[in-house]
Amino acid sequence: MPESSSAPSQLSGSNHEHTSPPPCTLLSVGQAFSGTQNFSILRKDEAWRVNVRIQGCDLNHGYLCGTMEALDVPMADSPVVTFWEGEIVDTKNHTFFTGKWEAKPEDDIRHWTKFPSFSPLLSKVEVDGGRYLDLSNYPCIFMRWKEQYFVNVGTDCGLTIAGFYYVCFSCSDGSINGFYYDPNSSPFQKLELKSTNEGRLGFIFSSL
Template sequence: MEANNVPMADTPVVTFWEGEIVDTKNYTFFTKKWEATRDDDIRHWTKFPSFSALLSLVEVDGGKSLDLSNYPYIFMRWKEQYLVHVGTDCGLTIAGFYYVCFSCSDGSINSFYYDPNSSPFQKLELKSTNGGR
């Protein structure tokens, strides 16, 4: 990802990301790392209206009993792994990660950042555009 106009950076900041798709087999709704507790997970996932129908099963086992293969949303976690290109102290941190919800119907992505040492529930919204088509 390339971030432009970062207040304390002279040049764009480039970071490398990795992600996890919550498929309930390899990854559940419980993060189990990056300092996130089950309570943190529930608080963040419930910010997505599309998650509400899943909550009761997720509270039991992280969602292991769910079949999400035909669910109209894809849930993920995105984590910046390292800074690729950055000038001297840009003031950014990559300590946290994002809880992400992708809408299969319109291609929109909503996410909430989690870092126990940062402001809670910072929101990132991405919407697809088709250039007038």
């Protein structure tokens, strides 16, 4: 949602059995996260506060959704809330290659490699998007978040939702790091969120 502008565990490279990411109570319905998004890589002090809440999570189908609230937006009179839908990279429903939203494989690699926890996966992902990787015991869950619409404001609020976020979620502490991709916006805008633990621990759809 930028300003509108022009020690991983075992990996397998040949396992054809796809398994869902491990159930994680920090990635569940009702969980809330808070942090910032830097919208300029040149000026690190240019950031707004961001709150995220998960509204739905279905690990079997690699899907989740939620709301994102941006505060302190320069051109908006009130916080800007958007609804987003996410793809969980599980190599069954979604691979590391996006295949849409104007993102080419080289764009995917360029963004995923910004997450240190992705490094052990790089060689497999470069071949076919990591289609045969087993991520069931990986300590991080990789996702893409795509904002679908503005909830409480119009499209003239000064923000754009044309792009999407590459996201890395830590199963150990619930921290979230992301990078926004939109060819028409500043590159590598960083999203940093921490679990606030204020959301009620909702159920999740596990692989059971």
